[in-house]
Structures are given as C-alpha cells and as structure tokens.
Amino acid sequence: MSSGIEALDILAEQFARLPGIGRKSAQRLALSLLEYSDEDIAAFTAAIGDAKAKIHRCPICENLTDREVCPICANPARDKSVICVVEDARAVMAFERVRSFSGVYHVLHGLISPMSGITPDTLTLRELLLRLQDETVKEVIVATGATTEGEATAMYIARLLSPLGIKVTRLAHGIPYGGELEYADEITLSRALEGRRDF
Amino acid sequence: MSSGIEALDILAEQFARLPGIGRKSAQRLALSLLEYSDEDIAAFTAAIGDAKAKIHRCPICENLTDREVCPICANPARDKSVICVVEDARAVMAFERVRSFSGVYHVLHGLISPMSGITPDTLTLRELLLRLQDETVKEVIVATGATTEGEATAMYIARLLSPLGIKVTRLAHGIPYGGELEYADEITLSRALEGRRDF
Numbered sequence A, B: 001m002s003s004g005i006e007a008l009d010i011l012a013e014q015f016a017r018l019p020g021i022g023r024k025s026a027q028r029l030a031l032s033l034l035e036y037s038d039e040d041i042a043a044f045t046a047a048i049g050d051a052k053a054k055i056h057r058c059p060i061c062e063n064l065t066d067r068e069v070c071p072i073c074a075n076p077a078r079d080k081s082v083i084c085v086v087e088d089a090r091a092v093m094a095f096e097r098v099r100s101f102s103g104v105y106h107v108l109h110g111l112i113s114p115m116s117g118i119t120p121d122t123l124t125l126r127e128l129l130l131r132l133q134d135e136t137v138k139e140v141i142v143a144t145g146a147t148t149e150g151e152a153t154a155m156y157i158a159r160l161l162s163p164l165g166i167k168v169t170r171l172a173h174g175i176p177y178g179g180e181l182e183y184a185d186e187i188t189l190s191r192a193l194e195g196r197r198d199f
Helices: A006-016 A023-034 A038-054 A089-098 A125-132 A148-164 A186-194 B006-016 B023-034 B038-054 B089-098 B125-132 B148-164 B186-194
Strands: A079-086 A103-107 A139-142 A167-170 B079-086 B103-107 B139-142 B167-170
Touching (some): A006 A023, A023 B038, A023 B089, A038 B006, A038 B023, A038 B038, A079 A089, A079 A125, A089 A103, A103 A125, A103 A139, A125 A148, A139 A148, A148 A167, B006 B023, B079 B125, B089 B103, B103 B139, B125 B148, B148 B167
Parallel strands (some): A079 A103, A079 A139, A139 A167, B079 B103, B079 B139
16 A cells, blocks of 8 residues: 555555554554654654663563563562463463462463474473473463464473473363453453363 | 563553554554564664654645655646645545546645644644635635544635635535445435435
8 A cells, every 4th residue: 555655655564564453554553653743753763672672581481571580580479380381471461460370481482383384493392391300390381372373382382291290281271262361351361270270 | 551571561652652552452562573683673663763754744735745745746737726625644545546536635634623622723724725825726625524523624614715716615425335225324314315416
C-alpha cells in the first residue's frame, strides 16, 4: 500500500514487520508518528535503543532482565527446587501476575516447530539440563501452552528429563485448547497450576 | 501492566501511545523488538527519524509530502478548478487508490470536535480560503466522513464558503456497494431514499 511518500512507506513497512500489525494499521501508525513533536520522536527512538541495549537474558533462567541476574532468580524467597519451564518472557509475566507460583522459571524462547525451523537445539534446553545437574531441583513443571507446538515441546522435555529421576509435571487441562498462556484468565491459570500432574 | 523490567515498560508505554494499540499489544510489540538484530533496530529508528525529518505539509494543499510541492499539486494533468476537502492524508490515499478523481485536494488535518478541543481555527480553513481567492477554483467537494464530526465540519465549511459564490458539493450518502438493505441502518436507508435519482 504505497502512499507515494517514500519515507512514509519505509516507516510503514517497519511497523508492518511487527507481530499483529497489518499493512493498513502500519500506515496509520506511521502517520501518527508524524504528528509527534521532535521531543516525542526522540523519546520513542531512545526507548527502543535503551530497551535493546539494557535488556538481556538472565544467565540462570534465560528470562529477560535489565539486571545482572533477574529479580526472580535473585529473590531468596523463591523456591529454587521447583522450575517452571515456559515458552517466553510473556508467559513468566502471566504467571507473576497470578502470584500463586513461588518457584523459579526457565524460559525456552520458543516452542519446537519443525515447520518454522525451530528445533530442540534452538531452545534453551542445554541450559535447562545444566541447571538440573544441581541437586536442589526436585520438580520441573512444563508450562507450555495447550497448542500443538506447546504439547509437542512438553512431550519432548518430559522424555528428555525422564532419565534424570526428577519429578516432571505439566499444567492441568484447564487451559482451553488453542489458548495462549498470555490470554488465560487468572483463575484458569492458577487452577491449571494447582492441578498439575505427573507425565 | 508492569513487566518488572523498566526499559521494557518504558518502550511498551511508547507503543501504547500509538492509535489502536492496547497495553497487551504494546508489550508484545516491545518484546518483539528485543529479538531484532542491532542492524534491524538501527533501520527502525532511522525510518522514524527520516520520516519525521523529510515529511512536511505541501504548501498548497496541506497534504503530507517529502517534496517541495506534493506530486498531486505539481501534476499539470490534475484539474486545479476542483478541490476535494478531506480530513487527513489517509483520505487522500483512499481517493487516489480509486483513481476516479482528477482534481486536487485540501487536507484539513482534523474535524471540528469541541469535545476534543478541535475548533475550526485549528484546521487549515484559513489556507483553504486563501486558495479560493484565486479565480480558477470552480467547485469545492467537501468529502469528510459521514460521522457526527464529519458532518458538522462539512456544514461549517458549506456556510463558510457560501458568500464566495463557488459551487460547494458533498459526497453522496446511501447504501454502500454490496450492502444488503436488510442490514442498512435507519439513517443510511432514509438518506438513500432522500437522495434517490432517476435511472
């Protein structure tokens, strides 16, 4: 959808690359930025640069953080013997909003999806296995979503961890099929956590 | 919706300021940018800065352009005697996609909306009146949307231009193409009836 204004089309293309933004929305977003003051434009681009520069993965759980170690791993009150394995940082945020989980996380940064070229070795499974060498871990809760990729990844992890003799559980079926964790309501999410079962 | 990561929350707030972006989408967009390479981040921020620096209003029609005068005003094939008055640059793009209008435009950059503090003097009506001092203009088509603000603005412009003796028209109102009568609302239907024409 060309506007006939090259700089506007380039900006709209940038917005259209973002998830969930169609071409018409992208053009609307690009046009709305043109109404910003120079200060607001500077604040927007600085926020992008800052986020990219300051945020990295926690060396323990692989969650995103702007600290050396993320606040959850650094919190002595969190139970280090229970690791909740999730797809991404958004899933961590969803669990943290519920406030019913006191363990720690491990962020996979993806789900196994051969169609999209996401194989087990592109996830943070090596890092998870390294964490499990420490004897403190008693339980791994595989909390991927109830999608095809989520369940395939959960099964893969269950098989991967079975020789280690650690209890591996998964969320109860309370999450509707096809539902993404981020959009689950708090009761559904905390019930799914409570009702977790052995593989 | 705090993520516990300050730089991420600041970026998500920036996205949430944009039109049509809710807080959850904003966080999703902010997170997606963290997966960009440094080059992609640089391309995104450069596109924002470039669009802001290069795009300004055409001194004739007030439409957005990156040239001195916009390509439509600069085109000798366009009929300068017919001016189509529209709300914003997106309306110009919509008309240009149809390719059935050969005149020129005048972009108001808003619609009268006392609730939002948009009064007639914040629109480009002064610039429109200046253009009409030139005797070449024979017709002004007021092409604002069929919303409360669009119609109030159209009525205001019609009254403003009536002393000038220039023909002022507005877009036809009626049943949209493909629209079934059964689903037309009462106002649309009664306008379609009022505006009936001979075959």
